Amino acid sequence: MYYFIVNPNSCCGRGKLIWKKLDNALQTSGVDYQVFLTEKPGDAKIYAKNLTEGCKDSSIIIAVGGDGTVNEILDGLSLCSLVTFGYIPAGSGNDLARSLKLPRNPIRCLKKILHPKYYKLMDYGVISYGEAEISHRRFMVSAGIGMDAAVCHNILYSRSRGLLHKLHIGKISYLLAGIKQLAVARPSSGYILLNGVQKIEFNHAYFISAHIHPYEGGGFKFAPDADFEDGKLSVCVMSNRKKRKLIPVLFNSLMGRKSLNKGTRFYSCEEILIHMDRPMAVHVDGESCFCQNDIEIRCIGRKLRMIV
Secondary structure, eight states, rough: OEEEOOOOTTTTTTTHHHHHHHHHHHHHHHHOOEEEEESTTTTTHHHHHHTTTTTTOOOEEEEOOOHHHHHHHHHOOOOOOOOOEEEESSSSHHHHHHHHOSSSSSHHHHHHHHOOOHHHEEEEEEEEESSSSOEEEESSSSEEEEHHHHHHHHHHHHHHHHHHHHTTTHHHHHHHHHHHHHHHHHOOEEEETTTTTEEEEEEEEEEEEHHHHHHHTEESSTTOOOOOOOOEEEEEEESSSSGGHHHHHHHHTTTOOOOOOOTTEEEEEEEEEEEEEEEEEEEEEEEEEEEEEEEEEEEEEEEEEEEO
């Protein structure tokens, strides 16, 4: 049985249009399927949990939406050997689809899912945050604290976001938000602790991101060496006393090149603790986790079976 969890509002209604095409194709294919349409944030997580809790029968869960929809479904899945995950991108950033080199045509994606040639056991991440009550959340692509998360927050609550998506220039929203946040960003002192043993301190950190996949923010390649099958996080730390030196770093990331600028450092680890001396924005797959001082991130190696 194929279960489709669809966000019809993704990319300002693009999800609904894509689902209509997919539904027509499915009806002529003769396969057994059910569809669950989300209406509000949190619905996709609930659907995924209800469909997979107990894992008594094999099932294929297919996300139709953006990276945020994938994040919710992953967070709700009861992962076991009987659950297989598929993805048909219908968002604005589509960083997961970019990393997996999925077809842009949704019908071609559907055919890959109905007639799979390749499965992969993929890594995913878990972030923990909060003081009085610790929250845990899975993520597929990346999690971060600082300026990159502030960009995500800005986009989530931007009044112009819908207009840009209707004009099919949603990626520009990431660039505009990035320019705005770069102008107002303030660095923070703090430290990271890699695998519980290696402590690294810094004085002027603008953001720290931990990746399963290379891209975030609609195509910024902050972690060129990220490998979703190696059981490790690829960590990017952007720390520099002079803000203007961040501009070539962001440009190189947008162009898909690894930045070798002083102040940009890369690490590989299974888990990382991040402490900032003041609260900063936090995101998982572009979704807000509000502002935090401390977060812990770890990689769960090769536990998600996915059609690619």
